[in-house]
Amino acid sequence: MQVSSFNQSNGAFLGQSSMEPINPIVANANDVNPNFNSMNTIMNPQQDSETWNMMQTIGFAREELMSLLNINEPFWLKDMTDGRYIIHRDTYNARFRRNRHQNGFRTRFESSKNEAILTMSASRVAEMLMDSKMRVDYLFPTIITEAFTIKEYENQTSPRQVGSIKLVYEQMHLLTPFVIPRDYCFVRFCEKIIEGVWIIVEVSHDFKDSSLNSPSGAWRLPSGCLIKDVSHGVSQVTWVEHVEVEDKAPIHLLYKDVIFRGLAFSADRWVQILSTSCHRMTCHDNILQNQFDSPLQKMGVLGAMTQDDRKCIMSITNKMMKRFCGNLNMKDNLEMLRLNDNEVFLSLCRDQENVSPSSGLIVNVATSFWLDAPCQVIIDFLKNVNLRAQWDVVCNGGAAEEVVCIRFGDQLDSSISIIKPHVESTNNLLVIQETLVDPLGAVIAYAPIDREDFVGELYGSWSKPVLVSGFIISKDGNPECMRINNGGASTSRNVAPAFPNGSLITTAFQVMSYSRDINMEFMNILTSIISSTVDRIKLAFNCPDPSV
Numbered sequence: 001m002q003v004s005s006f007n008q009s010n011g012a013f014l015g016q017s018s019m020e021p022i023n024p025i026v027a028n029a030n031d032v033n034p035n036f037n038s039m040n041t042i043m044n045p046q047q048d049s050e051t052w053n054m055m056q057t058i059g060f061a062r063e064e065l066m067s068l069l070n071i072n073e074p075f076w077l078k079d080m081t082d083g084r085y086i087i088h089r090d091t092y093n094a095r096f097r098r099n100r101h102q103n104g105f106r107t108r109f110e111s112s113k114n115e116a117i118l119t120m121s122a123s124r125v126a127e128m129l130m131d132s133k134m135r136v137d138y139l140f141p142t143i144i145t146e147a148f149t150i151k152e153y154e155n156q157t158s159p160r161q162v163g164s165i166k167l168v169y170e171q172m173h174l175l176t177p178f179v180i181p182r183d184y185c186f187v188r189f190c191e192k193i194i195e196g197v198w199i200i201v202e203v204s205h206d207f208k209d210s211s212l213n214s215p216s217g218a219w220r221l222p223s224g225c226l227i228k229d230v231s232h233g234v235s236q237v238t239w240v241e242h243v244e245v246e247d248k249a250p251i252h253l254l255y256k257d258v259i260f261r262g263l264a265f266s267a268d269r270w271v272q273i274l275s276t277s278c279h280r281m282t283c284h285d286n287i288l289q290n291q292f293d294s295p296l297q298k299m300g301v302l303g304a305m306t307q308d309d310r311k312c313i314m315s316i317t318n319k320m321m322k323r324f325c326g327n328l329n330m331k332d333n334l335e336m337l338r339l340n341d342n343e344v345f346l347s348l349c350r351d352q353e354n355v356s357p358s359s360g361l362i363v364n365v366a367t368s369f370w371l372d373a374p375c376q377v378i379i380d381f382l383k384n385v386n387l388r389a390q391w392d393v394v395c396n397g398g399a400a401e402e403v404v405c406i407r408f409g410d411q412l413d414s415s416i417s418i419i420k421p422h423v424e425s426t427n428n429l430l431v432i433q434e435t436l437v438d439p440l441g442a443v444i445a446y447a448p449i450d451r452e453d454f455v456g457e458l459y460g461s462w463s464k465p466v467l468v469s470g471f472i473i474s475k476d477g478n479p480e481c482m483r484i485n486n487g488g489a490s491t492s493r494n495v496a497p498a499f500p501n502g503s504l505i506t507t508a509f510q511v512m513s514y515s516r517d518i519n520m521e522f523m524n525i526l527t528s529i530i531s532s533t534v535d536r537i538k539l540a541f542n543c544p545d546p547s548v
Contacts, residue, residue, distance in 0.1 A: 051155060054205050058157055058165065058189050061203035061222035064096055068113070068240050069226055076113060081479045084268060087111035087242065106247035107217075110262035115238040116271035120278040122227040122235035126198040129225070130190050132168055137322060139277045142436055142443045143265065145181060145326045146171040162190040162198070174264045175328050175443065175472045176368045176506045177345035178252040182245070182265075186220040196229035217246030237274065241267040254370055254504055257477030258440075268439045276409040276436065283314070283408045314406070316457055316466075317416050317434035317445070324445040324468040327364045328508060343367060344527050346518070362465065363518065365526045366508035369534060370476060373541045374501045378473050379442045381540065383435055385419055391536040393529065394431060394448050395421045413437045419446075430454055441503070445470035465512065472506040507533055 068075060074091040078084070089109060118125055128134040136147040146169075153165040166188045173181040186204040193199055204220040221242040230236050243265070251259050258264055327349055344367045371378060381387055385402040389395040404418035419431040432454070433446035447468045449457075478501075509530055513522070 050208055051153065054153070054165075054187060054207075055155060055157055057203055057205045058187060058201060062157075062189070062191070062199070062201045064222040065199070065201050065224050065240060067095075068222070068242070069238055084266060085113040086262070108245050108247070108260070109221075109243070110245060110265065111240075111242045112262060112267035113238070113240050114267040114271050115236060116275040117230070118227075118235045118237055118275055118278045119233065119282050120235060121233055122196055122198055122229045125227050125235055125237065125274075125278065126162070126190055126192075126200060129200055129227075130163060130166065130188065132166075132170070135170070138281070138318065140270070140273055141318070141322045141325050142175065142273060142438065143172055143269065144170055145173045145329055150185065157189065158191060160191045160193060162192050165189050171329070172265055173325070173329055174255065174258070174474075175325055176255065176504070177328065177366045178343070178368050178506075179255050179259070179264075180249065181329050182218045184218050184220055184243075198227045200224045200227075217248050219244040237271055239267040239271045239274075241265060241270060254368060254476075257479070258474065258504070259477075261477050261479070263440055263475065263477050266439070272438050273436070276414050276438070280314070280408045280414070283406065310406075312457070313404075313418070313432070314416060317432060320432065320447055320466055320468045321434050321436065321443065321445045323466070324470050324508070324510075325443065327362070327468075327510070328366060328472075328506070344530060346523065346526065348513070348518075360512050360514040362467065363511050363513050363526065364508060365511070365530050366506060367530055367534065368504060368506040369538075371503050371505055371538065371541055372501075372543050373503060375441045375473055375475050375503045378503050378505065378541075379435075379437070379444075382444055382471055382473070383415075385417075387540070388419070388421075390540050391533055392421075392431075393532065394423075394429070396423050398422045398424070400431075409437065428452065441472065441474040443470065443472050467510040467512060469509045470507075472508075474504040474506075476502040476504050478502060505537070507537075509533075 068087075072085070075087055075095075076085045077088050079086055087109070128139060132147040132149050136144045149166050149168050151167040153167070155165060157165070168186060168188050170184050170186075171181045172184070173179070184204070186202050189201045191199050191201075201222065201224045202220055203222045221244055223240050223242045225237050225239040227235050227237045255264075263269075327347070344365060347364045348361045349364065382391070385400050388400045389397055392400075398421060400419050400421045402417050403420050404416075406416040408414055408416075413435075414437050415435050417431075417433045417435075419433060421429055421431065423429055428451040429448060430451055431446050431448050433444065436443045445468050447466050449466070507530060509526070511526065
């Protein structure tokens with residue numbers, strides 16, 4: 001079956017179907033357990049009709065998810081541009097008619113399937129995935145900006161159920177002020193199929209109480225994952241992402257391709273970020289001693305770095321990343337200003353580490369823009385400490401040195417760094433930075449910090465707020481660009497290539513204000529800082545402002 005046209009209901013270019021299963025382990029799951037697709041729901045005769053309906057929803061969702069996990073054709077096709085698995089909508093609707101929810105003018109479907117190897121046992125992964133706090137704080141900080149459990153149901157859907165059924169809320173964000181976050185309310189259920197194999201099912205349900213339903217036009221169709229142990233401390237996850245979205249407002253022109261092609265929250269992003277997060281956690285106990293001791297001795301910061309100190313550094317950057325991503329939803333938006341052809345957004349938020357009224361407010365300022373250069377080249381440029389002076393105002397035009405680097409992730413492309421700018425006016429300044437890479441691009445979050453404050457944080461005596469700045473680099477979703485395989489781009493080349501292959505960049509800064517009344521002079525200073533950074537990056541890639 002060959003389909004070459006763009007199908008907006010699928011949100012992707014459809015390509016050739018394949019009889020090869022995406023995951024042989026999943027494809028053989030029915031052979032492992034003959035009753036794998038039978039629900040055998042355990043019902044309490046006394047329970048109310050609302051709970052009964054919810055249990056039925058879970059049962060149907062589990063059955064459907066197993067079908068989507070086990071079978072490629074006729075449900076799944078490969079995207080012609082990037083090889084992603086996406087659902088063939090007509091075939092799906094013919095089999096699962098009951099799952100249609102909305103039919104608004106702007107209703108779209110997004111679907112994808114992918115797999116990954118995780119450096120963690122399947123039972124531990126399943127436990128973390130069922131914990132809302134773990135998901136937002138440690139597993140998916142660059143996708144989920146808020147998550148919590150609304151209600152738990154102790155009802156049993158099958159003898160193999162693990163824990164309670166959870167009604168959860170999650171807010172997902174593309175990390176740009178140009179795109180509003182998505183809000184979901186849905187039911188999450190976990191089952192241990194056999195020893196070493198778990199399935200997690202997620203599905204939205206129509207509750208009579210409207211406050212328990214999804215607050216926006218985002219509806220989770222049967223989705224979830226299957227996790228299986230493959231060796232000691234190593235597991236394999238297969239992830240199905242399937243949602244129905246009704247856009248309440250027009251999508252910003254910069255992000256139309258990313259959103260309509262389903263790249264923002266695709267399964268390949270979820271599994272790679274999960275893989276990186278699992279690897280990051282295992283790094284706590286597997287950091288090489290020589291990655292730290294010698295450079296820090298030269299800095300005179302610490303004589304020797306203990307294992308607890310290393311874990312503390314990773315905890316610091318984890319909090320930085322969570323704060324940086326969470327603040328980009330731009331709540332309490334103050335004003336939208338014009339920066340040439342781009343908008344600059346400002347917002348206020350209370351310092352979460354110190355909530356006393358006298359501690360002041362954090363002002364977030366952010367903007368997004370398009371750059372005519374591949375993602376990987378931009379990421380390499382921003383991570384290259386030898387080129388940092390070209391864009392970072394903290395360096396004040398001077399050189400910088402990377403004194404600590406912890407690498408983690410499947411390809412060791414994600415990392416934590418401690419950078420020392422060589423600034424004449426001070427010898428005490430450090431920059432702590434974390435980079436998280438995923439299939440869509442990368443998030444780079446950094447914070448300048450005094451050396452004494454850094455030592456104080458290591459030993460628990462730091463009371464100052466961490467003001468985090470950074471970048472979100474994303475593919476622009478242009479289908480023609482997605483066809484081009486750029487391979488490993490040279491880190492020394494920061495000039496845009498001759499062929500079209502653009503990227504989207506969001507840059508954001510945080511500053512402290514001790515007054516909620518932000519005057520125009522203060523706003524001008526903020527916009528000047530961010531416009532200067534944008535101009536420097538464009539200049540580095542020979543992409544001057546077109547309005548000049």
